[in-house]
Amino acid sequence: MKEIRIFAPATVANVACGFDVLGFCLDSVGDEMVVRQVAKKGIVITKSIGYDLPTEIENNVAGVAAQAFINDFDPDLGIEIEIYKNIKPGSGVGSSAASAAGVVVALNELLGKPYNKEQLTAFAMKGEAVASNCEHADNIAPAIYGGFTLVKSCKPVKILEIPTPSNLFAVIIHPQIEIKTADSRAVLPQEIPLSQAIEQWANVGSLIHALHTSDYGLIKESLHDVVIETHRSKLIPHYDAVKKAALKAGALGCSISGSGPSIFTLNKGKATALHVEHAMRNVYKKTGIEFETYISPINQNGIKVLNM
Amino acid sequence: MKEIRIFAPATVANVACGFDVLGFCLDSVGDEMVVRQVAKKGIVITKSIGYDLPTEIENNVAGVAAQAFINDFDPDLGIEIEIYKNIKPGSGVGSSAASAAGVVVALNELLGKPYNKEQLTAFAMKGEAVASNCEHADNIAPAIYGGFTLVKSCKPVKILEIPTPSNLFAVIIHPQIEIKTADSRAVLPQEIPLSQAIEQWANVGSLIHALHTSDYGLIKESLHDVVIETHRSKLIPHYDAVKKAALKAGALGCSISGSGPSIFTLNKGKATALHVEHAMRNVYKKTGIEFETYISPINQNGIKVLNM
Numbered sequence: 001m002k003e004i005r006i007f008a009p010a011t012v013a014n015v016a017c018g019f020d021v022l023g024f025c026l027d028s029v030g031d032e033m034v035v036r037q038v039a040k041k042g043i044v045i046t047k048s049i050g051y052d053l054p055t056e057i058e059n060n061v062a063g064v065a066a067q068a069f070i071n072d073f074d075p076d077l078g079i080e081i082e083i084y085k086n087i088k089p090g091s092g093v094g095s096s097a098a099s100a101a102g103v104v105v106a107l108n109e110l111l112g113k114p115y116n117k118e119q120l121t122a123f124a125m126k127g128e129a130v131a132s133n134c135e136h137a138d139n140i141a142p143a144i145y146g147g148f149t150l151v152k153s154c155k156p157v158k159i160l161e162i163p164t165p166s167n168l169f170a171v172i173i174h175p176q177i178e179i180k181t182a183d184s185r186a187v188l189p190q191e192i193p194l195s196q197a198i199e200q201w202a203n204v205g206s207l208i209h210a211l212h213t214s215d216y217g218l219i220k221e222s223l224h225d226v227v228i229e230t231h232r233s234k235l236i237p238h239y240d241a242v243k244k245a246a247l248k249a250g251a252l253g254c255s256i257s258g259s260g261p262s263i264f265t266l267n268k269g270k271a272t273a274l275h276v277e278h279a280m281r282n283v284y285k286k287t288g289i290e291f292e293t294y295i296s297p298i299n300q301n302g303i304k305v306l307n308m
Numbered sequence: 309m310k311e312i313r314i315f316a317p318a319t320v321a322n323v324a325c326g327f328d329v330l331g332f333c334l335d336s337v338g339d340e341m342v343v344r345q346v347a348k349k350g351i352v353i354t355k356s357i358g359y360d361l362p363t364e365i366e367n368n369v370a371g372v373a374a375q376a377f378i379n380d381f382d383p384d385l386g387i388e389i390e391i392y393k394n395i396k397p398g399s400g401v402g403s404s405a406a407s408a409a410g411v412v413v414a415l416n417e418l419l420g421k422p423y424n425k426e427q428l429t430a431f432a433m434k435g436e437a438v439a440s441n442c443e444h445a446d447n448i449a450p451a452i453y454g455g456f457t458l459v460k461s462c463k464p465v466k467i468l469e470i471p472t473p474s475n476l477f478a479v480i481i482h483p484q485i486e487i488k489t490a491d492s493r494a495v496l497p498q499e500i501p502l503s504q505a506i507e508q509w510a511n512v513g514s515l516i517h518a519l520h521t522s523d524y525g526l527i528k529e530s531l532h533d534v535v536i537e538t539h540r541s542k543l544i545p546h547y548d549a550v551k552k553a554a555l556k557a558g559a560l561g562c563s564i565s566g567s568g569p570s571i572f573t574l575n576k577g578k579a580t581a582l583h584v585e586h587a588m589r590n591v592y593k594k595t596g597i598e599f600e601t602y603i604s605p606i607n608q609n610g611i612k613v614l615n616m
Contacts, residue, residue, distance in 0.1 A: 017509070018509070018513065019506065020506045020510075021509065021510045021513060150510065150513050150517065151510065152511075152513075152514045152529070152530075153510065158529070160513075160514060160517050160526075162517060189502060190501065191499040191500060191501055191502065192499060192500065192502050192505055193498065193499055194496065194497060194499065194500050194535070197500055197505040197508065197509070197535070198328045198329065200509055201326070201327075201329065201505075201508055201509035201512040202328075202329045202458065202459065202460055202461065202512075203460075204509040204510075204512050204513045205326065205329060205458045205460075205468075205509075205512045205516045206460045207513075208513045208516040208520075209458065209470060209516050209520070212517070212520045218460075218468075221460070221466070222460075227502070227505070
């Protein structure tokens, strides 16, 4: 029977001013998944390598996402899923989204592309809900579409593909600490000053314009979050020092990736990105906290078919 | 001595989701101004026709804006200003901004273009402050730049020129009522729910993307204001009925122009705009409130030199 192997990339959500709406796709880190047609109906996760995750379909994000797809398409066959996870769950770079988005894109390829990207996003969101208790597309959209995405709305799913300047590189630092989802939610304000909201939406509008016009200077001026960062950054040790060092080293902007603990920067050119990575590492080296960093161009295409 | 005659257009600020940041420029309604070099130093408003406005320099928006320009440039001559106002003060379509922006653009042309548009915006904002007690660029920016503008920040002045699809037409209805500035400010909330803010900035980002891509369907989906409209629309009689009729007649969106009482719609094509105007008029005809309406393409160039 047919099988497909795909690369499901890590992603950055909550891009500075774009809390809950803006994300982008990474290229150099991600999971691999194999999805295989089998004669016997049903979904089985036959392998889950890398991190200790539940393999019962209803408790696994890929399982639930695949089930949503299969329930709708109802093919006369079954599937087996192998998951090779590299993205650590809870690191803030879309680990669960990679699994959820990866499996539905793989299934779609395998079954002759019956669905469009918005439909695939909706299936994957069902899987994402297993991990985060709510259906959101912040990480799923960039994984499926590639580049920068704006989640215009979740119900109905409406994703906008924002042009991505070719010379943008992300640097991620991932402190090996755990932030409980409940904590990262609890620190969010229920209400915010209107003046802050206005500043934030000016920056969102400005960032979208800057991406359309490849205006790196304006990207830098727009990558500010005046609403969320001040609350969530308290949960990430040495956040301010890392940010300060990154900006000093030439980063266009620095903010929390997803709900953390990873911190991302965006940078013009690989040389600057390397310089910024070095500066960020230097801050964390002194802290005694384990961490890893990586550099990635923006992945313009999202999930990649490795072979079929 | 040299003189210049210019057309200073009306403008729409607070474009739906873009409260305080997004505006656009009209073409079919505006003031005219004549600015003349004279030997004797100083600024004199020699004529102010159309509406009863103060002509002392320090109490007139054009006077204060001109003074800001002159203080900086310090030419060895004086100027006379004639103002022919067509835009009714307090109507919500940038009457004071037209005067403030008009005079500084005229001066700049007359004196060999010593300043760029951002500098001119800053001068004009000093004039705007006379009328509104604060320096803002919501109406000044579209008057000076034309098209759609995003005020990224006021201090320092940073204006973004957003591409404007060629087939967009505005319809304005201006109920002849007065809304006191104090009232339109008093109804604004100091704080707003984070969820509303997120919806609003998703729409701002989406609208900027839609303008860049001339996606009229997405313009329609993005022209929503979930933050301000519900409060300020109460000050405008029959607002909901006008909006409902306009949308039913095919308008892409309908919202409050500036702080009202004017209501604007954006429409694809002139035929639809005429249809929408008719529908809006029909609502107001039954109310006994005097009103006027007008249709305008988006003015892509802003203030126009008529002769010099």
